[in-house]
Amino acid sequence: LGHGSGGVLTNKLLDSGVFDLLSNEILDERHDGAFIELNGKTAFSTDSFLVSPIFFPGGNIGELAINGTINDLAMCGATPKYLSLSFIIEEGLPVKEFWDILVAIKFACEKAGVQVVTGDTKVVEKGKGDKIFINTSGVGPIHPRANISAKNIAIGDKIIISGNIASHGMAIMSVREGLEFDSEIESDTTNLNHSIIKLIEEFGESIHLLTDPTRGGVATVLKEIAQSSEIGIDLSQRDFPIDEQVASACELLGLDPLYVANEGLFIAFVSASKADALLAVLQQDENGKNARIIGRVVEEHPKQVIMESNIGGKRVISMLPGEQLPRIC
């Protein structure tokens, strides 16, 4: 993408096919806003995506932006329907790269069954951005059987994770830092809405809370829940599903996989009596093959997350904002 005033370039860009590519009835109206029809309780979510590098093993920033908002809606027990899509592009982004991102967006939308109904593009001077930033917002109706709220968490609830942890963060890091592991680690980015809705259909209010452990990883998300809901959480390290390659990469770099970001993963707090049944169903799903029960909600130690390690000791899990700084003498 070259020089020129933002307006001209933007229009030219859009004309050259964004609309065509993402075409649907509502978008095709090309009105200032989208006309959509929604009935009943609706979830609404927004997120901005600023990943570097924008292309990484297993995906790119485009599908990440679509899946991210879709998954946030799914975590509310909603079926994502309509999205907005905004780009902030730094001058100099190769057109080819932009198209690759757009194509990824199109496929991600189709796979998830959502439509982009409105959007915006801005181009900023070189140095004012980092290649491309994407913002997406989305809406969708909440499933009638869904009753997702941290208030529903009860002592004894089982905590289920849908798949292998730490893949996304390690994939990003390996490219960013130029680290060549024995084999390539791929991001787990994917849409989770179909899998979630299937579980809600069957287990409804037995699912007390859904959350996706993205930034800060599983540890940060669970610690946040424990603190805000004043519950205790016990985890078992032995039960965490993790790809061998990812585990050894984390070990090599001195990173704790519990704090590494995920994209295509969710955590469910499920009433104890339904946990095994839900796990069995989830394991049949393509996004849940590696699903496992990783812990439970306990009465002891409110606000604390405690993990029993592989060798038997119990470790306190805390929030580590930012970089993991060494603490050992």
Added chain:
Amino acid sequence: MTKTFQITISGQVQGVGFRPFVYGLANEFQLKGSICNNQDGVLIHINSSKAKATAFLAAILIKAPKISIIQSHFISETTFKNHDDFKIIPSGTNHQINTPLTPDFAICESCKSEIRDVNNRRFGYAFTTCTNCGPRYAVTTKFPFERSNTTVSAFAMCNNCKTEYANPYDRRFHSQTNSCEGCGIKLKLSAADGKLITTDSSEIIKKVSELILLGNIIALKNTNGYMLCCDANNKEAIERLRKKKQRPTKPFALLYPSIEKIKTEFEINKFEEQALTSSVGPIVVLNPKESLQDLEKESIAPGLNQLGIMLPSSALLSLLIDEVKIPLIATSGNMHGSPIISMETDSIEKLSKVADYFLHHDLVISFPQDDSVVRFAGEQQIILRRSRGLAPNYLKASFSSNERMIAMGAHLKSTLGFAPNTNTYISPYFGNLDTYDVLTRYQESIAKYIALFQTQPDVVLIDSHPQYQSSILGLELAAKWNAKLISIQHHKAHFTSVLGEHGLFESKEKILGIIWDGTGLGDDNAIWGGEFFTYENKKIERLTHFEYVDWMAADKMAKEPRLSLISILPKSERELIKPKFSETEWKIYNKMLENNNLKTSSVGRLFDAVASLLDIIDKATYEGEAAMLLENMAKNYKGNDFIDFLVDVDFEYVPVKTLISSIQKAKSEGISTSRIANSFIYTLALIILKIAKQNAYKTIACSGGVFQNSILVEKLSQLSQKQGIKSKFNRILSSNDENISFGQLCYYHHIKN
């Protein structure tokens, strides 16, 4: 003319037989009056002439019980009151508490001979104590130290014990922990599966001794917590203990039957002997004599020439070691990394996979503590772990101010500092606060201290590392208590700890602070650990530091000395150490070093790098292992031909890369590893002196874990003395992160940066 005089004495004067002592002295002086414990210590009233009262006070000060410590005394005339005799008045309730917490005392010689004497009524009684010995802090529930304020109060004294307690001429006059077989604490021996074996005290010690000699591991409840023991000559038992405790290589301490046996088997100077036989009764790290053959040294302390030795600290251990007559492994009853266990239920739950048999008793321990560990550099005592017998009093400092302070300490060797009144309390170390059981005990101790002193802190002091559990908790507590929260840089706290120990805050001349350790978060967000500070006029400035190198792989760098080596060794020489890594590791770590942002000046990591370079260790299994093995290697060098690896090098920042290249060169020239290791430590001492001389310092103050190295302390003391420079080290506290809480209190109170 007879008047009434009031004498107050403060310090460690409760629970040490002080009132009975004064009672006896008053009778000798034929004085009438009274004595009681109060909120400041003891309060004495006597009817006497002024001259006699003064002479009486002088006699108190001269003859005071050996285990007491008098901090201050005060005499004044008061309203006349008639007294018929001299009385010991039991303590009332106190409004404000201002006394030290008396530490535990190791069994005294008189009690030892009683339990060995068939004709004594305490023959074989495992909880024999007197006013000169026995647990104190471990059994404390409230102030002041009275039987009713300890867990011993669960046992009612029999008539014999009562008679002793009431008899002013008995060693057990007002002995709060007094008990005997007839009224006291009961032992119970059971198997790991819970099956009761015996409670018969006449055979229980004999039985335990037999089991030990058969190769069993025993979990034994001492008065400070559970201890795991086995035969120190039985390799198989020791290896089994290692495996089950998940402690592959960290050295174990040994319990010895007598000082005589220790003297025949170890090189021991008079300071070491004094420490071993003191009322503290710590583990003392000693060098075995060449002739010592029968111990399984390599299983007890793999790769080390030194062993940690102690004498029995209680009647129970004394009886046991008298019976077995051979050295025993004696290690804290816990799983590796967890705090020492003190409750029977807990011991069964956590240790039944480790121990074959359990020796329980029914005395409740309210403050469990590990054994303290010390070593000596010449006559200089280096505290490696400050716990039983030493904690929690810190009698040398007073922060009398309107603010009540709590210092949260560091993370890995966390301690609590508490200044709720004019006394200072530094808790025994807790351990790694990431461990749930450790954090729980740390939190419980905060609650217990607050209950004990009936006061909530106004000021909470934390380390400036935001990810320490102690910092996280301090933040929460400050909010909860509506207290002031102050964060203090780690190495500055180390520095103020040693300044505080030596009372140097009023110094007129500038002082050089040498603070070397493994890690701490610096003011510039680098990982500090090789710092030179200057102290002057209540201000601390960073003078210089070790040259920054890359910190890589978070906490893993501290666990793998080879990572320090790859980071510090100049790139042009890196190829030499390739065999220490797999292909993938080599590729990844080289790449990481290209893009790294986090920097460090850590001397701990430099020790690691040198240990790895000398092929001593590449991956550690316990904290400080590389430094210990390197020191051990250095001790093997008996010569005097030290190399200065930075000879003729001028520097602003200590050039670690130049230093390690120079060591690498010496290695390639075939100079012996032990001579290189020793010379490396020698070079570090020279660096300190060079900086001190260049900047005209006359006093240096050293702190941080690196100064647990006895060779460094010894060399530095000698070299600085020769040059007329005074060198100061931590003496009462450990030089490692155990002193951070005390340093935080000092920093907040004294530093005006």
